[in-house]
Amino acid sequence: MFELDLEWPVATEYVVRAATRPRGDRAIYVGKNAAYTLRKPLEENPKLYLEFANLDGSESACLKFAHSYGAISDLRYPLQDPGTLDSLSQWRGHIQNIRDIIKLCELGRARPSEAFRLFGKRDKLLGGLQAYVSMESPRFPPTLKIRCEDLVPGIELQAVQSILGGRTTVQCIECPRWFEIGAGARRSQSKFCSTRCKDKHHNRLKAEAKRSRHA
Numbered sequence: 652m653f654e655l656d657l658e659w660p661v662a663t664e665y666v667v668r669a670a671t672r673p674r675g676d677r678a679i680y681v682g683k684n685a686a687y688t689l690r691k692p693l694e695e696n697p698k699l700y701l702e703f704a705n706l707d708g709s710e711s712a713c714l715k716f717a718h719s720y721g722a723i724s725d726l727r728y729p730l731q732d733p734g735t736l737d738s739l740s741q742w743r744g745h746i747q748n749i750r751d752i753i754k755l756c757e758l759g760r761a762r763p764s765e766a767f768r769l770f771g772k773r774d775k776l777l778g779g780l781q782a783y784v785s786m787e788s789p790r791f792p793p794t795l796k797i798r799c800e801d802l803v804p805g806i807e808l809q810a811v812q813s814i815l816g817g818r819t820t821v822q823c824i825e826c827p828r829w830f831e832i833g834a835g836a837r838r839s840q841s842k843f844c845s846t847r848c849k850d851k852h853h854n855r856l857k858a859e860a861k862r863s864r865h866a
Contacts, residue, residue: 654798655693655812657805661721662687667710671734677710678738679717681726692720693805698830700810704750705828708743723803745803751775752807753829756814777811779804825852 664682671678692699699720706712723745724736735741755775759766779801784793799805822829823844830844843849 654796655805655809657691657693657799657802658689659692659721659802659805660687660725660727661690661692661718662726665714665717665722667714667739669734670738670740671732673738673740676738676740678734679713679722679742680733680737681722687727690721692802693799693809696720697809697813700749700753700806700813701829703746703806704753704810706742706746708739708746710739713739713742721802725801749806749810752810753814756811760814777804777807780808823848825849 662681662685664685665679666682667677667679669678670676696702703716706716722733722737723742724731724733726733726737752775755766755770758769779799780797781800783796783798785796786793799808821832821841824842825848826844828844828848830841832841843852
């Protein structure tokens with residue numbers, strides 16, 4: 652029923668300069684002589700929602716994400732004003748929204764009664780989704796399909812599908828990054844997002860123990 656088959660334009664160059672509004676903000680623009688390629692970021696990275704949620708909202712982090720997966724709005728069209736739509740304040744708002752969706756879905760799976768108490772009367776709107784009646788085969792009747800039309804709604808839908816489908820997001824005990832555990836992800840006992848963090852954590856504990864012995 653839900654499809655993440657989104658093609659999204661990624662420019663060969665993005666730059667950051669003053670935003671149109673709000674005044675004093677910065678925004679991501681397409682470079683002057685940049686070309687576009689169409690990519691499928693949600694297929695390329697099944698954990699894109701976690702990568703987006705882990706952004707700190709800084710200029711460098713958002714710019715790096717844009718170079719990998721595209722801006723948060725389709726900037727190919729003249730009527731799209733990147734100085735407003737792709738301002739860093741817009742990026743930070745979307746990042747927080749993805750974090751809120753993760754929190755709602757995680758809490759809803761683990762403690763439904765508490766989630767209902769906190770969120771039951773306030774449905775979370777997923778924007779940018781379109782419903783289609785789709786004929787996919789001459790042998791079967793039409794089916795209902797829901798597709799995302801833009802990158803951010805696609806990231807939202809990916810988060811909901813992943814978490815409600817049985818995966819859990821936890822925070823690495825060594826760094827602030829979130830990562831998935833469960834079916835198709837890291838083991839449910841995992842406490843680290845990577846082997847690098849695991850080694851760093853244990854090496855730090857060894858160093859601290861050594862210093863305490865010689866104190």
